[in-house]
Amino acid sequence: MREGLQFSAAHRFRGDDVHFDDPSTTTSTSSKRKSSSDHTSDDASASKRRRSTGQKSKLATVLNDQLSIGNTKPSLYTPGEDLWENRIYSCLVVSPAGRVISEFRSLKELLESERDAIKAHQSLYVKGKILHRDISSNNIIITNPETANGFKGMLIDLDLAKVRDSGPSARHQTGTMQFMAVEVLRKTDHTYRHDLESFFYVLLWMCARQAWSNGFAGEEKPPKDSLLRKWEIGSFKDIARVKAGDMTVNGLEYIMGEFPKAMDVVKPLCFGLRTILFGDTARRVLGTPAGDPDQLYTPTIAAYDEAISKL
Structure with missing residues (x-):
């Protein structure tokens, strides 16, 4: 069933953001929506780069903080783990049929x-x-x-x-x-x-x-x-x-x-x-x-x- 299914690299799907029940993350998201409306199209790309860098740093901090508490997973996905699980499809064929x-x-x-x-x-x-x-x-x-x-x-x-x-x-x-x-x-x-x-x-x-x-x-x-x-x-x-x-x-x-x-x-x-x-x-x-x-x-x-x- 898996013949030919070879993946050279992990695919990043759209909308794969990791969300946490963290107030600071929520605040960052709301402020992002507000600031984007305050800039013109000329400096939008530069502002986007600055926000992206800041958000990545904040996300890394949140991940480190939550992973350090009892080594518990904050979600079903943990950075560094595979995004897929290798499973084997099997079915049982019995005799006689009826x-x-x-x-x-x-x-x-x-x-x-x-x-x-x-x-x-x-x-x-x-x-x-x-x-x-x-x-x-x-x-x-x-x-x-x-x-x-x-x-x-x-x-x-x-x-x-x-x-x-x-x-x-x-x-x-x-x-x-x-x-x-x-x-x-x-x-x-x-x-x-x-x-x-x-x-x-x-x-x-x-x-x-x-x-x-x-x-x-x-x-x-x-x-x-x-x-x-x-x-x-x-x-x-x-x-x-x-x-x-x-x-x-x-x-x-x-x-x-x-x-x-x-x-x-x-x-x-x-x-x-x-x-x-x-x-x-x-x-x-x-x-x-x-x-x-x-x-x-x-x-x-x-x-x-x-x-x-x-x-």
Whole structure:
């Protein structure tokens, strides 16, 4: 990218004056404007030279005074330093390529890609000892099984991932707002169960929001004010409260009431996933169970398999 970019000398850009919060500098500037109007054009150049010399001396004095106090920089630029920073442009190319899950063209494609992305998450966590922590509609892709080792979906973007049991690695909650788990919004340490909860939110979002734009609505009209809008606006605390209510049995029924009719076949799967993640009570149970992670992965994947088999 930098081939041929050779600079023999530093270029001085117009308007590159260094400004300081110094009263004397401000006074000098104002007096400069006043004196320039008092001279005729005949002696303007001589006056300009005298002012320039005086201002350079004053600027040097200011620089020396400010640099001598604790060796602190008065600005982002310090005389003697390069005016540019040598940076390397890089990009990560991963395989296989695919389409984001929000571009699903059929119900089967939606469910198969999400199921296989969960399988990828399971392998990453159980075998690779890595927790993803940013499950979203942008990080699940639909892949061609012929070029993706039989997988119809894959997980990408490990920018926020962390090694298992390595302790907290982020100062703040991690994830994409509308897909973040309730406990993560409440600043609980991120676990694999929270990522599975995020997968569930992606599925609900695809059915209640994205399906309307992907040709699954027919003559139906989408709701004017979707309940899911409250998943992406407000404080973390407010969104956690809203989601906690939406994950009760009654709350989930309200959410699924926004599905176009073509997505009704997904509702039994949604109820099943809710039971796996939040318990079989009418309310909901939070927390990550102790023990083998497969106690959640296995029934989750099985629920998808059952739903896919009925399409």
